[in-house]
């Protein structure tokens with residue numbers, strides 16, 4: 391009998407570990423390292439990690455650019471913290487909250503020699519855990535023994551690389567009738583990925599003909615806009631207008647994808663909002679945090695639509711990336727249906743930035 395954990399299971403466990411401030415072990419062809427999230431680490435764990443050797447601080451090239459640090463590895467920088475660097479120092483490199491108040495963290499020294507593959511994987515894991523993309527990486531010798539001795543999760547790069555890049559299989563768990571203001575013929579379907587990740591929902595209005603293009607919307611979760619009625623974005627009005635149009639036409643599918651904050655999670659989105667209050671726009675704020683403009687994986691939407699039996703859509707969107715991704719995933723977009731609602735004095739600049747920098751259609 392074997393209770394061997396799958397790669398997906400170990401990855402999910404690793405995300406949880408990082409969120410708790412527990413280190414995980416990454417093994418690559420060039421060696422192994424203890425890896426921990428800077429955001430979740432406490433002083434005790436930092437001291438423990440230092441006991442294994444000098445740590446390297448991995449940050450994305452986006453964050454490095456703000457900090458004027460050299461990113462010799464292309465998409466990331468390996469910062470060598472001074473021996474005196476405490477948790478406060480590490481956090482101030484990871485978190486841009488105080489960049490303007492205390493701009494000088496450095497000069498920061500970046501490593502140039504050696505491989506960066508463990509550091510790259512560490513950052514991918516931190517992003518997947520919706521933490522700030524900053525990780526401490528401490529090279530270690532006997533990874534297997536260390537993992538067994540301390541009960542740490544061990545991941546092998548060659549194994550996790552395809553799993554991190556692939557879309558985890560996703561299946562419908564349940565669906566039930568939910569009469570809505572927009573249509574009494576509403577049905578909510580819950581889809582669950584097999585890697586323990588976030589569930590996503592499909593709201594089916596009426597009984598759309600599977601052999602014809604369906605009126606569809608890929609809506610990314612926005613707690614502030616959808617639930618609280620935030621004036622900073624147009625998400626709430628877009629959500630309701632899309633459902634209303636589906637109700638009027640008698641059929642449609644709205645996917646409610648749990649990709650809060652364009653895939654960076656609510657805590658990071660609130661960090662971005664604080665930066666926006668300091669004068670940065672929505673794209674600059676993401677970059678200063680170390681993220682790309684948009685970290686969402688739109689393949690999920692295509693996969694859910696396919697699972698529901700649809701192969702072509704009339705897509706409610708102003709975002710050409712969504713159309714391109716649907717087409718790339720083999721879902722035919724026969725028509726783009728514009729969705730322009732909810733402009734306010736508060737979100738005008740945000741919408742203008744999306745048009746100017748992210749290619750949104752006006």
Ligand SMILES: Nc1nc2c(ncn2[C@@H]2O[C@H](COP(=O)(O)OP(=O)(O)OP(=O)(O)O)[C@@H](O)[C@H]2O)c(=O)[nH]1
Pocket residue numbers: 608609610611612613623625628649650651652653654659662663672676706707708709712750
């Ligand atoms: N990181 C970040 N995310 C934001 C900000 N404002 C809104 N969001 C998120 O942006 C996403 C908006 O999603 P959508 O409306 O589906 O996407 P879109 O790219 O605007 O495309 P369409 O509305 O289809 O034209 C939601 O996940 C929001 O939580 C922001 O300032 N920063």
Ligand SMILES: [Zn+2]
Pocket residue numbers: 612614615616623624625626
């Ligand atoms: Zn929003």
